[in-house]
Amino acid sequence: MNLPENKLRTLQKSLEKDPALFTPAAFSLAESEKTGASNYSYWKSTLRTFFRSKSVVVLCAVVAAILVMSFLYPLFSSVDPTKVSINPLDWNHRPSLEHPFGTDGLGRDIFARAWYGCRNSFILAFCIALSDVGIGMIMGALWGYNKKLDPIMIEIYNIMTNVPSTVYLVLLAYIMNTSYLTLFISMASRGWIVEARFFRNRILSIRDAEYNIASQCLGTPMRRIATRNIIPHIISLIIMEAALCIPYSIGSEVFLGFVGVGMPVDAITLGNMVNHGRASFTLHPYQMLLPAAVLCIITIAFYFLGNKFADASDPRNHV
């Protein structure tokens, strides 16, 4: 050691400890097993991650408000959205206190129509989301668990997705009489297969996971494998897909209305209002812009929340 003598001594002194410390310490098994992992629950972490973003909180509030308005307004308001005025003075009012969104070319209150339209569009969208994701998930599970279904399902998938969705929608809507049911059938008859394939791919990767094989070895019945092993792993995907169905179905409704095979003219839906408003856009832009704004807020909110939820449900993004 080429340190000066005095420094060496200081060093040696500093390395010298209380001799009592050089005796055996008690061994604790619990102490040795400490991993330091925090108390973690998948759902708590998912929700925490989801609501960490301010825009998510705001949009959730907006969606909640719109939902409440669309379902409560028709119940508590006395304004009749179909009431036509024969007095031309009531036509095409600009937005005012009395008519917050103005009136249309027949003197109907656009504000009231907007909420009725929202409600109807929501009901339609919810039904479609329910059937797409519901049927899609069940078929996807069957498909994933049964290899024999492969050729049939793949062919159905190819046929359904090889025809552009709009052409398909137009064709079905054209064949049947226009009504809520028609619209529902044309959208739902195609949506499930896309979802089924999506869920099938997810379920395939879960199916062969070791924990599932372990359940098999323990003789776990199919029902419990589904409820305990599979659904908890895809529930977040179900929520996300359902959320994304809503902008899609509203968009399709608007499109079909535009092509001329949408809802009957007297039905109040957001799609119809936008399409009617388009005709008088140059003279009375508010007749289109205001319902369109509500529509955009809904579709963007659901799209955004659906995607954000998908991110939040991925354990890699958990905080």
Next chain:
Amino acid sequence: MKKKLKSMEPADNSAVLSDDPAAQEEADLLRAYEQEIFARSEKHHNGPLLLSARDVVVRFNLRGQELTAIRSTSLDVYEGETLAIVGESGSGKSVFTKTFIGMLDKNGRIDGGELFFHGEDMAKYTTEEQWLKVRGKKIAMVFQDPMTSLNPVRTIGEQIAEVIMWHFGKSHEEAKAETIELLKKVGIHDPEKRYKQYPGEFSGGMRQRVVIATAIACRPEILICDEPTTALDVTVQAQVLDLIKSLQKELKMSVVFITHDLGVVANIADWVAVMYAGKIVEYGTANEIFKSPEHPYTKALLRSLPQLGTKGHDLYSIQGTPPSLFKQITGDAFAPRNTDAMKIDFEEEPPVFPVTDTHWARTWLLSPQAESYRASLLARDAEQQKNAVPETPFDYTNAEKLITVRDLTVRFKMGGSTFKAVNGVSFDIFKGETLSLVGESGSGKTTIGRAIMRIYTGNVGGEVTFKGSKITGKLSRQDKKKLHMEMQMIFQDPMASLNERAKVDYIISEGLYNYHLYESEEDRVAKVENILTEVGLTSEFISRFPHEFSGGQRQRIGIARSLVMNPDFLVADEPISALDVSIRAQVINLLNKMKKERSLTYLFIAHDLSAVRFISDRIAVIHKGHLVELAPCEELFAHPLHPYTKALLSAVPYPDPDSERNKVLIPYDPAMHDYSSDKPVWTEITPGHFIYGNTKELEGYRREAEA
């Protein structure tokens, strides 16, 4: 005094700031003293110092928490020799070397210390340009998994040539010529043709050779190999290790070899650094580390290897789990798991103590003050080793057959064609024995286990019986229930084998729920708690999710899940291969203990022959879907007959540098068997010793067995 020492603990921060000038002086002194110890080995190295890491601290930001992955660690790399860094997962060995090449993940940063290389401090590098001068050119790296380190859609030639073109500014033609030379050098035949092929056309071992060729394309001074053979089969691993060794000599590079496998270290390393919880705890020549380890962790690691255990006795096992690096670590990080820890180990971080000029360790045991305690420990260990007497081998004379497997064949569909993963396999499992099934990846060993467990049913041919009744094909619900209660399985990957969304309570109770094997809710909980205690976990874990446990703990939960059914027979599918070295012994002991207490029978599936030798009564060797040899354990190790078994045994790394340096690999080429006319059969050649071969081969084997 104590307070002062704490403040200079580099883990707090490498920049020691103290108001107290005396403490500052002491800190400087200690640093100088450490430098001095590190420098002592200089004259014992082959070449000059190349890279010098000093007090490196690396921190990661993970989910808003700060993780200190490297807690102020120093290391020197000298020219022209192989330095192995050994440690378990999470010890920071890989992170540490990534700092040499600027490849830390985005959420990580060097938070202190210096990295001197050619007179520059690489820890201060901020731009890509600075790193481009080093990466590939001066320091190169080989990753663990050869299957993913090459771009699957570009030819391997292009991928090597692009490095040469970029670093040396050569033309495409020149680069191509050089690439072909390189491919030749790493032992790839027909390199002109191979140049144009895609990675998909290469086997794992060949790909790793290509990766190595890419890494040495620019004649780097340092080659960092990050577990380059962990993903490979034993026989291939031995070949790749040989390649790395010969290239190291030929190109006079320094190799920094990262691994968790002490056998590999013994094979390849000149120098060894042992890393634990983000810190190098011991450093020395390979002989010193293996023959006279000083740090309690190194000692425990070596003692817990199954090669050194005595059959029938518990393996020496390290308790507990590695510490969380999210927390501040006080004292010696290993102390909580060290049954012989001293009080000071919990209080103060041990400084470096020299053992010889070339060997140092960070443990208070080396302090002159601990001399008498250290001597008493040594004496005790020597005593223990003397007393161990191996148990008598399993007696097969009156053994009862529990399971018979006859002509088992399992087919899989791949694309349009079917192939036989298991091809006409026959063997028996006797009650109370441990039969091990050993083979490389893709040999069909796991498939056999799963076919017996009836996980595969439709594609299975042949017959399996359990306690005399047939269990292949269609079974009644009652029979299935009986089987589920009597046969259980333990899985390889503790991360994948537990349902992440269920609590431990449900996971362990799953089988109980299925057949309602409890009288009341209290009874069920009591059963779960009992089994948890039996596998060495506390009953408070019952309400937690698997996410919170370490690999070893998860594996024990998996074992508890199977044992709670009270089975007679267990298929253990590579139960220890995904675990850390320090955890393996725990699980092996647990399996052995359970076997004794519950008189279980095991089918133990593994690729690691060293653990197999310790745990099994008989060993069956499987190759490409065929059983090639089956014999009692010691018989197989003493007199292997089949050439494949011989190759396998010759390739197994043994944790002793002397025997590893002189080891001779026996190559195996399946083409040596000519089965065109003379068909092979599965024959009992001497009592209890089965082998696969045709008449001509069997004759040879018989002669060899008699000799």
Next chain:
Amino acid sequence: MTKYILKRILRSLVTVVIVFFVVFMLLRFMPLNGYFPDEMVKEADEATRMAYLRNLGLLDHPLVQLGRFVKNLFKGDLGRSITVYPKVPIATLLVEKIPVTAFLGFWSMLLGIVAGLSMGLMMVRFRSRIGDTLGNGYIMFVRAVPSLLYLFFIQIQISKWFNLPLVYYDDKPLSWILPIVSLALSSIAWYALWLRRFMVDEENQDYVKFATVKGLPKKQVLKKHVFRNAIIPLSAYLPSDLLNIISGSLVIETLYAIPGTGGLLTTAIKNQDNNLVQILVLMYAVVSILGVFLGDLLLAFVDPRIKLTDD
């Protein structure tokens, strides 16, 4: 490779036959009114109408109708339009209109690929910075808001700002700009979205890290490894873009009064012209399947692994 192509051709043919059959059968349910010229709907009585339909063969068994239809198809006879262009052979109409739609579609697709890929690259390059945020905002807007709304807005407002024509004229290239750009908007979002996603996926791959360790500069790693590999899944998605363009053309051609097949389909539906609807729907279905087939070919071209596994 040839085996792969043959397999795909066979698969596409099967799909074409099935789709053709299903759609043709569905079309048998078209409203009967759609077979009558305008004047007959109002005037004729039930008996005459039935006679008219029988005369056209529409009361025969659907399979017989299909046989006849296919036979005529091979002769090049696609039938005649009923209400939209009374008595005009549909073949003549298509010869006139397909080039317009194909022209628009081609340029939009090109614009979509070029602009979409550049946008995706920009988003990867400036990840988590303003460029990325803007790009994501654009993608979200285009994908969430019903296309009709912003397309209409573009036609009415943007045309005013840039002083561009509101409708399409054959001879005024200036009037082509808005339709082409509008049609490309969703493609751009689509390419940007997937390129970004795939590139981010690729960036986490080991071989990209290995390429960096080899000492290649970031730009070269991005180009030769990340982008090169991200193109593969992207090209598998290419046919969906064709479907996108077809869907979009229905709206765009109607809005801008473009004399193409998309506009023709909406007009035919509004005017209940069954023959025209039938031909157009079948044509779109076949074109889409062709697109999917071309996508598969492209995939084989960019992904060498396909050659390896299929031979």
